[in-house]
Amino acid sequence: MLQIRQTLEKAVLAVTPAIDTAFENTPFKPRAGEPYQQLYFLPAKPEAAVIDDSISEVLGVFQITLRYPAGEGVKNVLERARLYEKAFKVGVKLENEVFITAPTSVNILGVDGDRYGVAVSIYFKSYKE
Numbered sequence: 001m002l003q004i005r006q007t008l009e010k011a012v013l014a015v016t017p018a019i020d021t022a023f024e025n026t027p028f029k030p031r032a033g034e035p036y037q038q039l040y041f042l043p044a045k046p047e048a049a050v051i052d053d054s055i056s057e058v059l060g061v062f063q064i065t066l067r068y069p070a071g072e073g074v075k076n077v078l079e080r081a082r083l084y085e086k087a088f089k090v091g092v093k094l095e096n097e098v099f100i101t102a103p104t105s106v107n108i109l110g111v112d113g114d115r116y117g118v119a120v121s122i123y124f125k126s127y128k129e
Helices: 002-013 075-087
Strands: 020-022 036-043 056-069 098-100 105-112 115-128
Touching: 002 036, 002 056, 002 098, 002 115, 056 075, 075 105, 075 115
Parallel strands: 020 036
Antiparallel strands: 036 056, 056 115, 098 115, 105 115
16 A cells, blocks of 8 residues: 555645645644645555455545645635646546546635645545555
């Protein structure tokens, strides 16, 4: 599953312009007044893709939580979310046999402290032998 995670992280980091990124279980200190994103790999239970269990299918969600300064409106954060919607369209094939399986969803999380949050969910599937 590490390869799947790394493939998705690489694809997210390729979206421009670049933005500060907090990775799971890694120290991160946001810069005051600057937006950043948090990346989460949320796999579902793997399933056998063939009768003999030689190939498994891994489904899941790769979530990007955008954290923008509160009080500055929604335009910038929603424009960033739109970049991910464009980059991760249904049918896109990434490295390591990772496929995008559903339209990207965008959910408003609201204000938390000095940040306004928006969750961008990317739905993926991968096969591994």
